[in-house]
Amino acid sequence: MAPAAAAAEADAIDQSYFMNTAIPENAPAETTTANPRLCIELHELVKIYRMGDQEVHALDGVSFSAIKGEMTAIIGASGSGKSTLMNIIGCLDRPTSGRYMLDGEDVSVFSDNQLARIRNKRIGFVFQNFNLLPRNTALENVEMPLLYSASHNARHRAMEAMERVNLRDRAHHEPNQLSGGQRQRVAIARALVTNPTIVLADEPTGNLDSRTGNEIMQLFHDLNEQGVTLIIVTHEPDIAAHCRRIIIMRDGQIIDDKDTSDAAASKKSPRNDT
Ligand SMILES: Nc1ncnc2c1ncn2[C@@H]1O[C@H](COP(=O)(O)OP(=O)(O)OP(=O)(O)O)[C@@H](O)[C@H]1O
Numbered sequence: 001m002a003p004a005a006a007a008a009e010a011d012a013i014d015q016s017y018f019m020n021t022a023i024p025e026n027a028p029a030e031t032t033t034a035n036p037r038l039c040i041e042l043h044e045l046v047k048i049y050r051m052g053d054q055e056v057h058a059l060d061g062v063s064f065s066a067i068k069g070e071m072t073a074i075i076g077a078s079g080s081g082k083s084t085l086m087n088i089i090g091c092l093d094r095p096t097s098g099r100y101m102l103d104g105e106d107v108s109v110f111s112d113n114q115l116a117r118i119r120n121k122r123i124g125f126v127f128q129n130f131n132l133l134p135r136n137t138a139l140e141n142v143e144m145p146l147l148y149s150a151s152h153n154a155r156h157r158a159m160e161a162m163e164r165v166n167l168r169d170r171a172h173h174e175p176n177q178l179s180g181g182q183r184q185r186v187a188i189a190r191a192l193v194t195n196p197t198i199v200l201a202d203e204p205t206g207n208l209d210s211r212t213g214n215e216i217m218q219l220f221h222d223l224n225e226q227g228v229t230l231i232i233v234t235h236e237p238d239i240a241a242h243c244r245r246i247i248i249m250r251d252g253q254i255i256d257d258k259d260t261s262d263a264a265a266s267k268k269s270p271r272n273d274t
Protein backbone atom coordinates (compact mmCIF):
# COMPACT_ATOMS: atom_id res chain seq x y z
CA MET A 1 0.00 0.00 0.00
CA ALA A 2 1.28 3.51 -0.79
CA PRO A 3 2.42 5.46 2.27
CA ALA A 4 -0.33 8.09 1.91
CA ALA A 5 -3.05 5.44 1.67
CA ALA A 6 -1.56 3.52 4.58
CA ALA A 7 -1.48 6.71 6.63
CA ALA A 8 -5.13 7.37 5.84
CA GLU A 9 -6.04 3.89 7.01
CA ALA A 10 -4.01 4.35 10.16
CA ASP A 11 -6.09 7.43 10.95
CA ALA A 12 -9.22 5.37 10.48
CA ILE A 13 -8.27 2.87 13.19
CA ASP A 14 -7.11 5.48 15.69
CA GLN A 15 -3.37 5.03 15.76
CA SER A 16 -2.91 8.61 16.91
CA TYR A 17 -0.58 7.54 19.71
CA PHE A 18 2.48 7.35 17.51
CA MET A 19 1.52 9.93 14.93
CA ASN A 20 2.64 13.43 14.48
CA THR A 21 2.08 16.04 11.90
CA ALA A 22 5.16 16.78 9.83
CA ILE A 23 7.70 17.53 12.52
CA PRO A 24 11.10 17.74 10.83
CA GLU A 25 13.77 15.37 12.11
CA ASN A 26 16.12 18.21 12.88
CA ALA A 27 13.60 20.15 14.98
CA PRO A 28 15.28 21.48 18.14
CA ALA A 29 14.98 19.28 21.22
CA GLU A 30 13.36 20.87 24.27
CA THR A 31 15.20 18.93 26.93
CA THR A 32 16.58 20.56 30.05
CA THR A 33 17.23 17.87 32.62
CA ALA A 34 17.69 18.68 36.30
CA ASN A 35 18.45 15.10 37.38
CA PRO A 36 19.57 13.16 34.31
CA ARG A 37 18.93 9.78 35.98
CA LEU A 38 15.22 10.41 36.42
CA CYS A 39 13.16 10.12 33.29
CA ILE A 40 9.69 10.29 34.86
CA GLU A 41 8.63 12.30 37.92
CA LEU A 42 4.97 12.40 38.86
CA HIS A 43 3.78 14.71 41.63
CA GLU A 44 0.30 14.30 43.07
CA LEU A 45 -1.39 13.44 39.79
CA VAL A 46 -5.17 13.65 39.87
CA LYS A 47 -7.42 12.62 37.00
CA ILE A 48 -11.12 13.25 37.28
CA TYR A 49 -13.49 12.16 34.52
CA ARG A 50 -16.74 14.13 34.53
CA MET A 51 -19.80 12.37 33.13
CA GLY A 52 -22.81 14.65 33.56
CA ASP A 53 -23.25 15.16 37.31
CA GLN A 54 -20.98 12.28 38.13
CA GLU A 55 -17.24 12.48 38.79
CA VAL A 56 -14.88 9.51 38.54
CA HIS A 57 -11.61 10.00 40.41
CA ALA A 58 -9.52 7.71 38.22
CA LEU A 59 -6.25 8.96 39.76
CA ASP A 60 -6.26 10.28 43.29
CA GLY A 61 -2.85 11.77 44.04
CA VAL A 62 -0.26 9.56 42.33
CA SER A 63 3.41 10.37 42.90
CA PHE A 64 6.43 8.37 41.80
CA SER A 65 9.72 8.64 39.98
CA ALA A 66 11.32 6.29 37.49
CA ILE A 67 15.04 6.06 36.86
CA LYS A 68 16.27 5.59 33.31
CA GLY A 69 16.71 1.92 32.49
CA GLU A 70 14.15 0.60 34.99
CA MET A 71 11.74 -2.20 34.15
CA THR A 72 8.55 -1.66 36.13
CA ALA A 73 5.24 -3.50 36.35
CA ILE A 74 2.01 -1.79 37.35
CA ILE A 75 -0.63 -4.14 38.70
CA GLY A 76 -4.00 -3.65 40.36
CA ALA A 77 -7.66 -4.55 40.06
CA SER A 78 -9.75 -3.58 37.05
CA GLY A 79 -10.70 0.09 37.31
CA SER A 80 -7.84 0.97 39.67
CA GLY A 81 -6.44 3.56 37.25
CA LYS A 82 -3.59 1.70 35.53
CA SER A 83 -4.47 2.65 31.95
CA THR A 84 -5.34 6.20 32.98
CA LEU A 85 -1.87 6.51 34.49
CA MET A 86 -0.20 4.98 31.43
CA ASN A 87 -2.08 7.35 29.11
CA ILE A 88 -0.80 10.32 31.07
CA ILE A 89 2.76 8.97 31.22
CA GLY A 90 2.53 8.38 27.46
CA CYS A 91 1.34 11.98 26.84
CA LEU A 92 -1.92 10.70 25.35
CA ASP A 93 -3.88 12.48 28.06
CA ARG A 94 -3.35 15.22 30.64
CA PRO A 95 -3.88 15.11 34.39
CA THR A 96 -6.67 17.20 35.92
CA SER A 97 -4.06 18.47 38.38
CA GLY A 98 -0.54 17.59 39.46
CA ARG A 99 2.77 17.79 37.71
CA TYR A 100 4.47 15.45 35.26
CA MET A 101 8.16 15.94 34.56
CA LEU A 102 9.49 13.91 31.62
CA ASP A 103 13.27 14.04 31.19
CA GLY A 104 13.28 17.15 33.37
CA GLU A 105 10.57 19.06 31.50
CA ASP A 106 7.14 19.87 32.86
CA VAL A 107 4.98 18.30 30.16
CA SER A 108 1.74 18.89 32.09
CA VAL A 109 1.70 22.39 30.60
CA PHE A 110 2.55 21.34 27.03
CA SER A 111 0.30 22.09 24.06
CA ASP A 112 -1.22 19.27 21.98
CA ASN A 113 1.47 19.74 19.34
CA GLN A 114 4.26 19.57 21.91
CA LEU A 115 2.75 16.41 23.40
CA ALA A 116 2.49 14.89 19.91
CA ARG A 117 6.17 15.60 19.35
CA ILE A 118 7.13 13.94 22.66
CA ARG A 119 5.03 10.88 21.82
CA ASN A 120 6.57 10.52 18.42
CA LYS A 121 10.17 10.98 19.50
CA ARG A 122 10.51 9.59 22.98
CA ILE A 123 7.74 7.12 23.75
CA GLY A 124 6.84 3.77 22.25
CA PHE A 125 3.48 2.09 22.91
CA VAL A 126 2.53 -1.56 22.96
CA PHE A 127 -1.11 -2.64 23.43
CA GLN A 128 -2.99 -5.80 24.29
CA ASN A 129 -4.65 -5.95 20.86
CA PHE A 130 -1.43 -5.23 18.92
CA ASN A 131 -3.20 -2.46 16.91
CA LEU A 132 -1.59 -3.47 13.63
CA LEU A 133 -2.97 -2.33 10.30
CA PRO A 134 -4.44 -5.54 8.85
CA ARG A 135 -3.79 -4.86 5.17
CA ASN A 136 -0.20 -3.73 5.53
CA THR A 137 2.83 -5.96 5.87
CA ALA A 138 4.68 -6.25 9.16
CA LEU A 139 7.43 -4.03 7.76
CA GLU A 140 4.97 -1.35 6.63
CA ASN A 141 3.37 -1.38 10.07
CA VAL A 142 6.75 -0.88 11.69
CA GLU A 143 7.60 1.92 9.29
CA MET A 144 4.37 3.79 10.04
CA PRO A 145 5.53 6.07 12.91
CA LEU A 146 8.41 7.28 10.73
CA LEU A 147 6.01 8.42 7.99
CA TYR A 148 4.69 11.05 10.40
CA SER A 149 8.03 12.60 11.19
CA ALA A 150 9.59 13.01 7.75
CA SER A 151 12.33 10.51 8.64
CA HIS A 152 15.11 9.49 6.31
CA ASN A 153 15.74 5.81 5.54
CA ALA A 154 12.37 4.80 6.95
CA ARG A 155 12.36 1.38 5.27
CA HIS A 156 15.89 0.59 6.42
CA ARG A 157 15.16 1.67 10.00
CA ALA A 158 11.97 -0.40 10.01
CA MET A 159 13.95 -3.47 8.96
CA GLU A 160 16.48 -2.80 11.74
CA ALA A 161 13.61 -2.72 14.23
CA MET A 162 12.31 -6.02 12.80
CA GLU A 163 15.76 -7.46 13.44
CA ARG A 164 15.69 -6.30 17.05
CA VAL A 165 12.61 -8.49 17.59
CA ASN A 166 14.06 -11.38 15.52
CA LEU A 167 11.42 -11.19 12.83
CA ARG A 168 13.35 -10.18 9.76
CA ASP A 169 12.11 -13.28 7.94
CA ARG A 170 8.47 -12.27 8.49
CA ALA A 171 8.83 -8.68 7.25
CA HIS A 172 6.57 -9.17 4.24
CA HIS A 173 3.85 -11.09 6.02
CA GLU A 174 0.55 -9.44 6.83
CA PRO A 175 -0.70 -9.61 10.43
CA ASN A 176 -3.15 -12.46 9.75
CA GLN A 177 -0.21 -14.53 8.46
CA LEU A 178 1.55 -14.24 11.83
CA SER A 179 1.08 -15.91 15.20
CA GLY A 180 -0.13 -13.85 18.18
CA GLY A 181 3.37 -13.67 19.64
CA GLN A 182 4.81 -12.60 16.28
CA ARG A 183 2.14 -9.90 15.95
CA GLN A 184 3.08 -8.54 19.33
CA ARG A 185 6.74 -8.57 18.31
CA VAL A 186 5.84 -6.54 15.22
CA ALA A 187 4.02 -4.10 17.52
CA ILE A 188 7.13 -3.93 19.70
CA ALA A 189 9.29 -3.27 16.63
CA ARG A 190 6.89 -0.43 15.72
CA ALA A 191 7.27 0.95 19.26
CA LEU A 192 11.07 0.81 18.91
CA VAL A 193 11.50 2.21 15.42
CA THR A 194 11.74 5.84 16.54
CA ASN A 195 14.35 4.90 19.16
CA PRO A 196 12.25 5.98 22.13
CA THR A 197 13.75 6.22 25.60
CA ILE A 198 10.58 4.82 27.19
CA VAL A 199 8.37 1.94 26.09
CA LEU A 200 4.92 1.67 27.68
CA ALA A 201 3.02 -1.59 27.38
CA ASP A 202 -0.60 -1.91 28.56
CA GLU A 203 -1.44 -5.62 29.06
CA PRO A 204 1.00 -6.70 26.29
CA THR A 205 0.54 -10.39 27.08
CA GLY A 206 -3.22 -10.26 27.74
CA ASN A 207 -4.10 -11.95 24.43
CA LEU A 208 -1.28 -14.50 24.47
CA ASP A 209 -0.91 -17.92 26.04
CA SER A 210 1.47 -18.07 28.98
CA ARG A 211 4.43 -19.50 27.04
CA THR A 212 4.19 -16.84 24.35
CA GLY A 213 3.63 -14.20 27.03
CA ASN A 214 6.85 -15.27 28.70
CA GLU A 215 8.71 -15.02 25.39
CA ILE A 216 7.45 -11.47 24.98
CA MET A 217 8.68 -10.69 28.49
CA GLN A 218 12.06 -12.17 27.58
CA LEU A 219 12.18 -9.77 24.64
CA PHE A 220 11.35 -6.88 26.98
CA HIS A 221 14.23 -8.03 29.22
CA ASP A 222 16.61 -7.93 26.25
CA LEU A 223 15.44 -4.42 25.33
CA ASN A 224 15.80 -3.32 28.93
CA GLU A 225 19.39 -4.58 28.92
CA GLN A 226 19.95 -2.40 25.84
CA GLY A 227 18.88 0.63 27.95
CA VAL A 228 15.17 0.99 27.18
CA THR A 229 13.06 2.08 30.16
CA LEU A 230 9.96 -0.11 30.35
CA ILE A 231 6.64 0.24 32.16
CA ILE A 232 4.30 -2.72 31.78
CA VAL A 233 0.70 -2.91 33.00
CA THR A 234 -0.49 -6.43 33.67
CA HIS A 235 -3.13 -8.41 35.53
CA GLU A 236 -0.88 -11.45 35.74
CA PRO A 237 1.44 -11.88 38.76
CA ASP A 238 3.70 -14.17 36.68
CA ILE A 239 4.24 -11.43 34.14
CA ALA A 240 4.78 -8.78 36.82
CA ALA A 241 7.37 -11.06 38.44
CA HIS A 242 9.65 -10.49 35.42
CA CYS A 243 10.02 -6.86 36.50
CA ARG A 244 12.39 -5.65 39.12
CA ARG A 245 10.01 -3.00 40.37
CA ILE A 246 6.32 -3.67 41.01
CA ILE A 247 3.82 -0.90 41.67
CA ILE A 248 0.38 -1.85 42.98
CA MET A 249 -2.58 0.45 42.41
CA ARG A 250 -5.94 0.54 44.12
CA ASP A 251 -8.74 3.08 43.71
CA GLY A 252 -6.56 5.55 41.83
CA GLN A 253 -3.68 5.42 44.28
CA ILE A 254 -0.33 3.64 44.53
CA ILE A 255 -0.63 1.40 47.58
CA ASP A 256 2.68 -0.44 47.22
CA ASP A 257 5.95 0.08 45.35
CA LYS A 258 8.50 -2.69 45.77
CA ASP A 259 11.90 -3.69 44.48
CA THR A 260 11.97 -7.43 43.80
CA SER A 261 15.46 -7.69 42.31
CA ASP A 262 16.18 -11.21 43.56
CA ALA A 263 12.85 -12.58 42.34
CA ALA A 264 13.30 -10.88 38.95
CA ALA A 265 16.79 -12.32 38.52
CA SER A 266 15.65 -15.85 39.29
CA LYS A 267 12.72 -15.56 36.85
CA LYS A 268 14.90 -14.92 33.84
CA SER A 269 14.82 -17.89 31.50
CA PRO A 270 17.02 -18.87 28.56
CA ARG A 271 16.09 -17.32 25.25
CA ASN A 272 13.43 -19.24 23.32
CA ASP A 273 12.62 -17.72 19.96
CA THR A 274 9.59 -18.65 17.89
N1 LIG B 1 -12.85 8.16 29.39
C1 LIG B 1 -13.38 7.89 30.58
N2 LIG B 1 -14.49 8.52 31.01
C2 LIG B 1 -15.01 8.25 32.23
N3 LIG B 1 -14.48 7.38 33.10
C3 LIG B 1 -13.37 6.73 32.74
C4 LIG B 1 -12.77 6.94 31.46
N4 LIG B 1 -11.67 6.14 31.38
C5 LIG B 1 -11.60 5.46 32.54
N5 LIG B 1 -12.61 5.82 33.35
C6 LIG B 1 -12.85 5.32 34.73
O1 LIG B 1 -11.66 5.55 35.45
C7 LIG B 1 -11.35 4.44 36.30
C8 LIG B 1 -9.97 3.92 35.98
O2 LIG B 1 -10.00 3.33 34.68
P1 LIG B 1 -8.73 2.65 34.00
O3 LIG B 1 -9.08 2.34 32.60
O4 LIG B 1 -7.55 3.51 34.24
O5 LIG B 1 -8.60 1.31 34.88
P2 LIG B 1 -7.60 0.09 34.69
O6 LIG B 1 -6.89 -0.09 36.01
O7 LIG B 1 -6.77 0.26 33.49
O8 LIG B 1 -8.62 -1.13 34.50
P3 LIG B 1 -8.47 -2.47 33.60
O9 LIG B 1 -7.55 -3.38 34.38
O10 LIG B 1 -9.87 -3.01 33.56
O11 LIG B 1 -7.94 -2.11 32.26
C9 LIG B 1 -12.47 3.44 36.10
O12 LIG B 1 -13.40 3.59 37.13
C10 LIG B 1 -13.07 3.82 34.76
O13 LIG B 1 -14.44 3.49 34.72
Ligand SMILES: [Mg+2]
Nearest residue numbers: 082083084202
Ligand atom coordinates in the same frame (compact mmCIF):
# COMPACT_ATOMS: atom_id res chain seq x y z
MG1 LIG C 1 -6.64 -0.78 31.64
